[in-house]
Amino acid sequence: MKRFSGGDQSRAVAIWLFATAALVFAMVVVGGVTRLTGSGLSITEWKPIMGALPPMNAADWAEAFEKYRAIPQYQQVNAGMTLGEFKGIFWWEWTHRQLGRIIGAVFALPFAVFLLAHLLPPRSLIGRLAMPRRLIGRCVVLLALGGLQGLIGWWMVSSGLSERVDVAPERLAVHLGLALLIFMGLIWTGLEAWNGEEHSRHPVGWSRGAAILLGAIFLQCLLGGLVAGAKAGLVHTDWPMMSGELLAPVDWGKGALAFLHDQALVQFNHRLAAYGLLIGGTVYAVQAWRWRLAEGLGMAAFVLAAALWLQAALGVATLMNAVPLWLGALHQAGAALVLAVATVNLWLVRRSQPRLFMSGPRSTVL
Incomplete structure (x- = not known):
């Protein structure tokens, strides 16, 4: 079947990109709260898939708390913290990571639909959603940066699990910087999708x-x-x-x-x-x-x-x-x-x- 070349602009693509940018903004704010509450090291493992589920029972909570008690932050800063207090910081970090997963899904799934639309008749319901071809490469880059952000997030967290009581400042700056680069890219690409190409x-x-x-x-x-x-x-x-x-x-x-x-x-x-x-x-x-x-x-x-x-x-x-x-x-x-x-x-x-x-x-x- 002949591939359909999407139009110069797409309001649907623009709304999708702006909505993703709003989620990234929320992620940045929650990340700030996570840092201010000292919650960032409360989850000591990186499980991109299985970590989507929080502790489901008393045994799971006890295991998560025991792992936190083994790192320097607990021993030197939060010694004597109760399980209830631990849950308070755990939920901030879990929410931060969960937002990252949600952003990944919100970006990747509609992106797949916008790409699939190029294979369908242009007058079909999905075919009308074809993404402008000039924006496909940019969105692929944004998707790759999103995946890289997850890795950098763990690279940042890992700096505070053995020898430090917090994360390394330079790693935190890199993590924040990449989030803001993605934020800027989403806004810019959304404006391009909404208004079309300017020559x-x-x-x-x-x-x-x-x-x-x-x-x-x-x-x-x-x-x-x-x-x-x-x-x-x-x-x-x-x-x-x-x-x-x-x-x-x-x-x-x-x-x-x-x-x-x-x-x-x-x-x-x-x-x-x-x-x-x-x-x-x-x-x-x-x-x-x-x-x-x-x-x-x-x-x-x-x-x-x-x-x-x-x-x-x-x-x-x-x-x-x-x-x-x-x-x-x-x-x-x-x-x-x-x-x-x-x-x-x-x-x-x-x-x-x-x-x-x-x-x-x-x-x-x-």
Whole structure:
């Protein structure tokens, strides 16, 4: 049977991708809560299939608790924890892993249907769902990254099961970073599916600026992952100083590892990057206004700048309150939302017409 080439756009594919992105967002937030509650090491085995079932009876719970009691975190941090308290942290980690399984199913099963549609008559019920061919490769990459994320999640957890009482900060940052890359990819591909392919040339200068801003925000998220992994938000909780000092009191005896593990330096780098982003985002928004960008583009620039300022204020509040659970989770959610806004902003710039940028800044026409 002749294969049917899908159309240029597909609203069904776009909705599927946006729904998956929403689940990844939930996964990021639950992952933050899992970290803040110290729950990430409560499940000491990696069972992608069998692990979908939680302990079903008293004997299963006793076995899971006994395995947790054998690792350093219990012995050095949670010694004396009751079974009831263990269940409290277990359910957060189980929910986090279960969300990963759900995301895998929500992505893989409809993807198979969208691919199958290419083999069926285009006017049939399923044939109408054929995915645009230009998006198939991207979705294959996203599926592969999702599988890799599961492996990296276990690689992260395994770092805290023998010699440490928590996971390695750099591994946590990698795990978070890949989740956010998948999140960005889902949003971008969803926008492409919803709107179809655009063949016009984009304004190189503005596209480069929007891409740099997006990259800087992503880097800041990774620095935030290091702060979380090193528990750096629990120290130097004054602002704008750090325990009364202008510069971070760094223990340089750790050498190059200080950039990953020293609480003061990790937090200081996160602060500096935040200041840079606030300046860059504000300048970007002002320039968007001066150059009289198209309404959608100008609005995206201002929304991005506002989101950066709100996230910075939330970060300061989170720090000065020593990272309470609700503020820590909200700050992590905010980071993902800022990244989403920056992704949409770059997509809009790359889809814009060059003529929209050629009228010059406002100051030249007033």
